Amino acid sequence: MRMNSPVTVSHLRAAVTVSETSSFTEAANLLELSQSSLSRRIADLERILKVQLFHRTTRSVEPTPSGVDLLAQMRATLVSFDKGVEQLHQQASGDSGSITIGCLPSIAASFLPGLIREFIRVHPDVRVEVRDALTTQVVEQVRSGAVDFGITAASNRERDLTYERIGADRFYCALPRWHRLADHESVEWEMLRDERVITFSPYTSISRPVAMSLEAAGVDSDSTMVGHNVGAVAGLVASGLGVTAVPGLVRPLMEFAQLAFVPLRPTIRREVHVIRRKGEQPSPAVERFIRPMHVKHEFLE
Numbered sequence: 001m002r003m004n005s006p007v008t009v010s011h012l013r014a015a016v017t018v019s020e021t022s023s024f025t026e027a028a029n030l031l032e033l034s035q036s037s038l039s040r041r042i043a044d045l046e047r048i049l050k051v052q053l054f055h056r057t058t059r060s061v062e063p064t065p066s067g068v069d070l071l072a073q074m075r076a077t078l079v080s081f082d083k084g085v086e087q088l089h090q091q092a093s094g095d096s097g098s099i100t101i102g103c104l105p106s107i108a109a110s111f112l113p114g115l116i117r118e119f120i121r122v123h124p125d126v127r128v129e130v131r132d133a134l135t136t137q138v139v140e141q142v143r144s145g146a147v148d149f150g151i152t153a154a155s156n157r158e159r160d161l162t163y164e165r166i167g168a169d170r171f172y173c174a175l176p177r178w179h180r181l182a183d184h185e186s187v188e189w190e191m192l193r194d195e196r197v198i199t200f201s202p203y204t205s206i207s208r209p210v211a212m213s214l215e216a217a218g219v220d221s222d223s224t225m226v227g228h229n230v231g232a233v234a235g236l237v238a239s240g241l242g243v244t245a246v247p248g249l250v251r252p253l254m255e256f257a258q259l260a261f262v263p264l265r266p267t268i269r270r271e272v273h274v275i276r277r278k279g280e281q282p283s284p285a286v287e288r289f290i291r292p293m294h295v296k297h298e299f300l301e
Contacts, residue, residue, distance in 0.1 A: 015045055019075075022062065024056075099148055100129045102149070107272070109252060110249045116130075131147055135153065135154050135204060143161065143277065149275065149282070152275060155209065159278075162275065164273055169248035172247075175237060176240055177258065177259065181243075188264075188265050189213050198241065200228070206247060213245070213266075213268055230246075274290060
């Protein structure tokens with residue numbers, strides 16, 4: 001059928017309904033049409049297709065041999081059309097489609113799974129993909145459009161992005177359980193002057209606030225070691241090579257190392273934000289995910 005064909009969905013629905021009911025009277029009632037309107041619609045369709053679709057008698061309506069195959073194709077076309085329209089409605093309402101989220105590994109392993117679980121309970125047909133990465137990478141994912149939005153703890157705000165604060169987590173000193181500071185109620189930053197401090201790479205959201213606090217406390221940065229991921233830093237600390245400072249959301253990722261975590265004083269916090277491209281209208285599914293984002297987690301204030 002050509003794209004400019006005068007055949008309409010109304011034509012197809014009329015013919016299929018007559019075929020299924022074998023009655024113009026019943027079909028007209030189902031379609032909420034007068035019998036004369038239905039008859040004209042069928043006549044128009046037969047004229048356009050240049051074929052007779054039905055044998056009509058005073059008692060019955062039956063498809064012609066040519067009509068049988070055409071009506072089967074019409075029925076399949078209507079099923080596909082109705083399914084497509086339903087999918088459009090679902091996507092427009094946020095009940096289907098897909099969401100791609102960029103976030104820190106600590107967020108992917110902490111409160112994000114609970115948010116996703118609640119979302120797909122209400123919207124089971126929406127596909128959710130999580131891409132965990134370092135802060136700088138999450139920002140670039142958002143900027144390039146590789147993800148719909150990001151959840152990160154970027155300390156710098158980019159002008160082309162919007163930031164919505166959803167919470168903050170405080171910092172702890174992570175150290176071996178046998179360490180002399182492990183039983184303290186809190187650890188002052190200046191108490192780390194006599195320790196080898198293992199820090200995270202500058203590409204993480206942890207590096208800058210820790211570096212500023214260590215500098216303020218007079219801790220020599222030249223005495224530090226640098227690790228590039230949570231697992232590596234946890235292993236270095238567990239082996240007794242030093243101590244480190246981590247935000248609360250990172251703690252669950254370090255449990256395998258069986259470390260002690262003591263609050264650091266003065267308290268510093270890492271702000272957690274949802275970031276998006278400025279001026280971009282989110283899809284209905286994304287908007288439904290973000291709108292009720294009230295995060296509750298033991299390490300998130």
